[in-house]
Amino acid sequence: MDEVAALSASLIQTSIPTSSSSSSSSSLFDNFPLVSAIVAFALAQSCKLFTTWYKEKRWDAKQLIGSGGMPSSHSATVTALATAIGLQDGFGGSLFATAMILACVVMYDAFGVRLQAGRQAEVLNQIVFELPDDHPLAETRPLRELLGHTPPQVIAGGLLGVLTAAIAYFIKKVISQA
Template sequence: MRSIAEMAISSTSRLFTTDNSLPNSSSSSQPVYMNYALISALIAFALAQSIKVFITCYKEHRWDPKRFLGSGGMPSSHSATVTALAVAVGLHDGIGSSTFATALILACVVMYDATGVRLQAGRQAEVLNQIVYELPAEHPLAESMPLHELLGHTPPQVIAGGLLGMMTSTIIYLISHSGNYT
């Protein structure tokens, strides 16, 4: 019978070998560029950020490439990213898997935070910027840089991001698995 130390060493050495495949896992040895969940999340993020640029262009009649990387706005790229990840994991590993449970809880925490703490922090930044703007010119804080106000998301922005993430992940899944059913 093996000792606990031998089993721990054996398990640890398996983690650091070049073949990271898990038992009963058919695709964990694929390269990272073939990782369906990762690709889905990255594409959902890129789509959400691109949509923000076009919405800004449409609403404000100006091109703002900073929106490609900025936070806040419609749709929530954070929500799109984590929702795409959760859906991809659910489709790939099954909704009964612990990886899906982990991804789902992560998505819920991120979306709750976006509409809670981050949204309130953005509103506080708005108020603080207004206070600083109204300070007399000789006040030491009058020349301070304004705080970033677009931090969080409204519930419709989070819902739109979540829907975008679900659609992105599902479409990529259908495309990547379309040849498997013939």
């Protein structure tokens, strides 16, 4: 998620007019790729609330801010960003290429490194749980286990991101023609 924050900060900087003669009517809300990415993130996090309820028959508000789960908000965010950049500036430009590579790295990390780190946390938590009560590590706070995503969660997040950007682009076009 740090990569997404850094790219978002970079996009914010480039969208702010630098000369005094620039139009001041431009705002962050006019930044179509940024808005698409934020909306995709919010939708993915909201979906997690409902997928948890469906699977476990309980509401868990922590899903709105937690990592892991279905769909991947990391994937939704970066694919919405890349798709929106492609739709706005063209798919042949260097900005789209940069966003696409960022998306691939983030999605690979979500189901690769972070998923394995979560599985290691499960094993370590089980080992600590089985320690005798008098062991110095017996009172250790459990590690977070839900860090990464399975490939279906990453794919679902990616599809959600592409769909979000495409719908937002269509809405933007309809509004601009009105």
